[in-house]
Amino acid sequence: MPELPEVETVCAGLKPHLVNNAITSITLRRGDLRFPVNRKALAPFRGRSILDITRRGKYILMHFGEGGLLWHLGMSGSLRLEARRRPPRKHDHLTLRFPDTYLHFNDPRRFGLVLPVAGFADHPLLAKLGPEPLTRAFSKPYLERALAGRRIGIKQAIMDNKVVVGVGNIYASEALFAAGLHPLIPANALSRDQYGKLSKSIKKILGAAIRAGGTTLRDFTDANGNPGYFKQQLLVYGRVHAPCLRCGEPITKLTVAGRSTFLCRVCQPRVPRLRVS
DNA sequence: CGAAACTCCTGAGCGC
DNA sequence: TGCGCTCAGGAGTTTC
Numbered sequence: 551m552p553e554l555p556e557v558e559t560v561c562a563g564l565k566p567h568l569v570n571n572a573i574t575s576i577t578l579r580r581g582d583l584r585f586p587v588n589r590k591a592l593a594p595f596r597g598r599s600i601l602d603i604t605r606r607g608k609y610i611l612m613h614f615g616e617g618g619l620l621w622h623l624g625m626s627g628s629l630r631l632e633a634r635r636r637p638p639r640k641h642d643h644l645t646l647r648f649p650d651t652y653l654h655f656n657d658p659r660r661f662g663l664v665l666p667v668a669g670f671a672d673h674p675l676l677a678k679l680g681p682e683p684l685t686r687a688f689s690k691p692y693l694e695r696a697l698a699g700r701r702i703g704i705k706q707a708i709m710d711n712k713v714v715v716g717v718g719n720i721y722a723s724e725a726l727f728a729a730g731l732h733p734l735i736p737a738n739a740l741s742r743d744q745y746g747k748l749s750k751s752i753k754k755i756l757g758a759a760i761r762a763g764g765t766t767l768r769d770f771t772d773a774n775g776n777p778g779y780f781k782q783q784l785l786v787y788g789r790v791h792a793p794c795l796r797c798g799e800p801i802t803k804l805t806v807a808g809r810s811t812f813l814c815r816v817c818q819p820r821v822p823r824l825r826v827s
Numbered sequence: 828c829g830a831a832a833c834t835c836c837t838g839a840g841c842g843c
Numbered sequence: 844t845g846c847g848c849t850c851a852g853g854a855g856t857t858t859c
Binding site: 622675718 | 850851852853854855
């Protein structure tokens, strides 16, 4: 399940191999992805060089001289570099050939996408995205402002790409645990300090996950096939009934808006405790 | 506008 | 060994 740290890890793995390399051939095997894509739309990219590869939220932006390819890994997608030609594997929907490498896009569930775009700046899929969590734009005052009037649970709120990009189901649970906040607290009901603590927790968790190369639960690997190691640092996600590593209370699992949600009921009280100062 | 339901899809895991 | 069921979930779209 690629979230921001996993996508960042994939980008970092792709860049040194692909930037300043030209696509020599394109093989599309299945185009019915999140949005349909066809050979005709991809054909103009043959022979063109990749100038840069960047990330926006969980999207990967492959920049060419004019226009680019916009990618998303959905929840089961992967981009994998291979030095040698090999037979396509099941769900290898697209393969880009470069002089020294092959790039395979594999996605069993086909929630992912690859989209030829004229430009990224004003593309509708990117235009309304919230700030990057690891920038200064994502701050205590920003978060307080962005969530004013929002009555949904704080977990749903931080997973909303218009509020902040890149926080998926795993890191939402982890960040709320780190901030000591119950996932169902209304998004507009946090104290000023809690908005600060939450924004800091999100930055801390995502930063640590990037440094660990992402989280491999089942099958995530980077562009070179290596797993990520952040799973060892998960404190609540997937740990239902296991003791909280801070207080010993068994971890609870809830379903919030259809998503598995893990928390410690002691460390994350639903009603913030009154503190005597 | 906000909020919630709905939708896409395949593979893993489970009970029998 | 196989069948049928449930679950996993990013995020765009639809509905109210």
